[in-house]
Amino acid sequence: MLTINMAIAIPFIIAALIPFVYKRFTRVHIGWFVLFVPAVLFIALARYIPAMAKGNTYLRSFDWIPSYNINFSTYLDGLSMILGLLITGVGTLVILYSIYYLSTNESLHRFYLYLLLFMGSMLGVVFSDNMMVLYVFWELTSISSFLLIAFWFHRKKSREGAQKSLLITVSGGFGMLIGFIMLYVMTGTFSVREVIATISTYTDHQLFLPAMLLILLGAFTKSAQFPFHIWLPDAMEAPTPVSAYLHSATMVKAGIYLVARFTPVFGGDATWFWLVSGVGLFTMFWGSFTAVRQVDLKALLAYSTVSQLGLIMSLFGIGSAAYYYDFSTSSIIYTQATFAALFHLINHSTFKGALFMIVGILDFETGTRDLRRLGGLMAIMPVSFTIALIGSFSMAGLPPFNGFLSKEMFFEAALNIGQLDIFSLSTWGVIFPIIAWVGSVFTFVYCLIIVFQTFFGERHLERLERPPKEASIGMLTAPAILALLVVGIFFFPNLIGRYLLTPAMASVYPQLALEGNLGQTISAWHGFNTELMMTIGVIIVGALLYLFRNYWKGVYKLFPASWSLDALYNYLLEQLEGSAYSITNFYMTGSLRNYLVFIYLFFIALAGGTFLYTGALSIDLSGDAPIGIYEGLIVLVMIIAAISILFAKSRLTAIILNGVLGYSISVVFVLLRAPDLALTQIGVETMTTVLFLLCFNFLPDWKKEDAPKRSKALNMGIAVSVGVLFVLIALSVQNGDLFNSVSSYFENAYELAGGKNIVNTIIGDFRAFDTMLEVTVLLIAGIGVFSLAKLKTKKGDQNLEE
Incomplete structure (x- = not known):
């Protein structure tokens, strides 16, 4: 008999094949090919009915993320059987109906691809025993239904209806996810069966009620319960086969299924x-x-x-x-x-x-x-x-x-x-x-x-x-x-x-x-x-x-459209969009300086605040090696060069001072007996300095404008704060001893890789794949630069030349 895992996977597999089949068989309505999928699945599920009537259930589980207790577990029982038969049985009839309803001029490959994605997602929802897997399929139903509702995307109402359904159902889905996590915190398992078996000991837990409310939020939004029902009428802009399938037999029943499945967990409350x-x-x-x-x-x-x-x-x-x-x-x-x-x-x-x-x-x-x-x-x-x-x-x-x-x-x-x-x-x-x-x-x-x-x-x-x-x-x-x-x-x-x-x-x-x-x-x-x-x-x-409806229909005037939940939704959406535009316009100024300011301020607040809140800033210099006079002089040179860059009057001066910083670091490496790093630093610094000089040669003259005193003060404050924070973090991390150092592993480089130079063995052996990918990236970039350099413009096309 067809396993439940295969029943879930088949619609996704066929959906992946539809674009290729559609191109091959252009004269045959592709719906006839898709029709066999739900029909075969319905027959396969129907074969389980006699065994289910005798009280049998079927469970299969595969490891997915075992470290987090998330397994791909499927469970077939009486409740999931009813939904599975509805999904496949009504799905068969809907596809048969759509063959005659939809014209071949439509993008039929997209339609049936979305429909099979939805079918597979719904089967995943009703057959999943692991709550995390259930949630994944739950949101896949929202995404695939969004695509189906917006199938006629050239219509404004179709796009708006799809957007409304997605926003409401996905929002409820997020709440449901948090509820599932709360159940896991209480019971220590994501398995629905195990939660049902052990929940009686957790009914007094402080997370029991919040978990219940959040799971109900997901159920109510998906099954169009008041006041979340407003998405369903707008979803009717979808083609009729979609409405007959999603909004009468399957998707809206997902919330009903969730309530039925978790009744043994929360029933009696x-x-x-x-x-x-x-x-x-x-x-x-x-x-x-x-x-x-x-x-x-x-x-x-x-x-x-x-x-x-x-x-x-x-x-x-x-x-x-x-x-x-x-x-x-x-x-x-x-x-x-x-x-x-x-x-x-x-x-x-x-x-x-x-x-x-x-x-x-x-x-x-x-x-x-x-x-x-x-x-x-x-x-x-x-x-x-x-x-x-x-x-x-x-x-x-x-x-x-x-x-x-x-x-x-x-x-x-x-x-x-x-x-x-x-x-x-x-x-x-x-x-x-x-x-x-x-x-x-x-x-x-x-x-x-x-x-x-x-x-x-x-x-x-x-x-x-x-x-x-x-x-x-x-x-x-x-x-x-x-x-x-x-x-x-x-x-x-x-x-x-x-x-x-x-x-x-x-x-x-x-x-x-x-x-x-x-x-x-x-x-x-x-x-x-x-x-x-x-x-x-x-x-x-x-x-x-x-x-006598004409005599009493005036009662509906007591509920004007301006007071409806749809009006409230539109108002909230407009306010949200307005706020989003305001926030975006605030930080998307087009100024590189402002972007750097935002980045550094966020880093100072997040990293510095985290270290202060957790008390992780702990500096102990007692075990450090003494700083010699040569190291002190080099650091002093670096400080002078860094400060001088701020007062440079030309690009050439700024590049030379930046080079002083880079070469000074290579001298520090020499003093610390790391010649390989020193050579690498010298090579990189030389290359970047030459590239800077080459590029800046083609830029217009640099006219440095005096910034306001407030901007200078802000720049100085940010620069000093970032510098101090990095130093404090480096010194604190040096004293952190939460894990064993990995350096001891690389000390055996000669025995493990046959190399006497630890740095070379790390780059060429221990991190060989990483190095290979870096070289590949450089190769691709080089090919791109070569292609651009060889690109010839067409006659009369002056825009590219400019």
């Missing part, structure tokens, strides 16, 4: 419960409420995705309460919320993926997604209408579609949470079913908008950019398969429940897996209970709100 369930529930309401006001079908689906993600997130939050009871018999009922979350995770990918593809078909065939220009398309596009009807009514929670089953379970979980006597739920628990019901009402309204305003009513052909017609069979195949799954899951839900959901529950509740208390039966009929009454109420109230 009041902060985790309220943040996950509360933020999720409000996101569910706000997304559905905002979706109703949208006139662009893709924007409507974007906010509906935000709402559905909030619903799933709230269910995981409610299910985490089971950890508070330490899995007593009375807590089993609350695990049903997690079961519902996993079920809706699958259902959402089916009906939302189908809806995104249908909206893409509408845009492809009519030239618009604007609801104000659409209408009466049912007779012209009957297949598209049927698929849209199935997807919309499933999202609305109507039978006989899979969304009805998970929506009923959502209502049940919201009602049951009020029975808990923890986390003040006896008082605030009533809020859960109320918000859940109100959010579902608005969900029903926008689902009716999708169906009736698009396919019913008066037809406005004159408002469309092209005459509408039904899409081709190839383009309809992918959404039709998803629509069949929507219906099929409703009639056979327990197949998924037994083979996928129950193993995934074992990942979230490993303690219950040992007791075998995870099996649950999904049924479409439970009698005339409260949940069914809530659904009937949603239908009645939602239908009335849809019919």
Whole structure:
């Protein structure tokens, strides 16, 4: 069977081959070549399903950075299996759809390269057991999604949407990284499994709560939870296959996956419960409420995705309460919320993926997604209408579609949470079913908008950019398969429940897996209970709100665009850019002197401050050799030459004084019995002096201007400070004895390298590769100088000659 490591690597390998294949097979749509990648991976993962249903898991680990306890560890269990099947299964359908959606005039090699990079990154996220490896793939999903969203980079909105998604998700990812490091500090391991096994002893640790909050920050930003949801609607500027894949089935589910994976770590904590369930529930309401006001079908689906993600997130939050009871018999009922979350995770990918593809078909065939220009398309596009009807009514929670089953379970979980006597739920628990019901009402309204305003009513052909017609069979195949799954899951839900959901529950509740208390039966009929009454109420109230929407839509005027989170984001971005320009203009003055001032001041502050703060300045001259009269005279000459350079009136004088400094150093080497270093210093100094004289001969006359007294004082202060600091550091380092000196190793140069001169053996033997690379650099530079010297200008081209 295909290993999980290979499943992660294959998309990256094929992505690297795409540019070469694209050039070879120009007459064949490259999508057919890429299609086999997710299809083969889906089949390979599906072969693990029977074993997973029996409780088997698969772990493989390879050393990566063992000194830091970072290994490339992959772990396949029920939870990662669900996400892996969604990534590869929906990925297969999306690529099939894109073959007919994208024109061959597009840069298809770039599109599929980015898509495979994203697919491999998502597989890496869900299969990684090491938190550092997970983080690497996490950020790769952000980068690859940025490239996909900005695929049509000639559009300003595409670039801005990609930028917003990258800034928000990467910022959350940085927080998540810090949270992972905090968990490592607490537990001493980066393995998620080992953290889960040992976390019970660290719940009172001072880093436990900060780690939880930072990990949730990463999850909330990636899964578009309020208030970080604003990036998702702007990301809809991407091609429709990208929206159907990233923003309904995969990328936005990464944050959901993270919460599910770390529920065994933080579950049972009041902060985790309220943040996950509360933020999720409000996101569910706000997304559905905002979706109703949208006139662009893709924007409507974007906010509906935000709402559905909030619903799933709230269910995981409610299910985490089971950890508070330490899995007593009375807590089993609350695990049903997690079961519902996993079920809706699958259902959402089916009906939302189908809806995104249908909206893409509408845009492809009519030239618009604007609801104000659409209408009466049912007779012209009957297949598209049927698929849209199935997807919309499933999202609305109507039978006989899979969304009805998970929506009923959502209502049940919201009602049951009020029975808990923890986390003040006896008082605030009533809020859960109320918000859940109100959010579902608005969900029903926008689902009716999708169906009736698009396919019913008066037809406005004159408002469309092209005459509408039904899409081709190839383009309809992918959404039709998803629509069949929507219906099929409703009639056979327990197949998924037994083979996928129950193993995934074992990942979230490993303690219950040992007791075998995870099996649950999904049924479409439970009698005339409260949940069914809530659904009937949603239908009645939602239908009335849809019919009379023109009378109450004025409520949206209470939320002007200038007060929105998007406006706040734009304001903060403008302020950040303005500050960046101000700071850049402050230090990018074009003056070499100013740059040197900044560099030296930074060095003085950083190095000097570090030595003072740590108390590392420790000077002991008792063991030094005495300074003779000759050394003192040479140093005095060097001091006089250095000071004289400041008062030089010509370049020639400055070069000669600089040469005095260099040659004086060679004399010091002679006095210290280092003739090799002295010869090297003389050679280098002679060469540099000659080059200075040669270059300065072509420069204009030097007119030294008197600098202001303040600049002179600053220059003198910096020069003296740097000089003193270097001397102090050198003297302090001389007394440092933290490690054994390496000089003893080179004292055996004759035995090790056969050379009697230690310096020569170091350069020619011990550091032979370094010396070779230095020579190579000089050779390349010499070739470059020779090429420039031999370069001949074309006739009439005077710019190069000047």
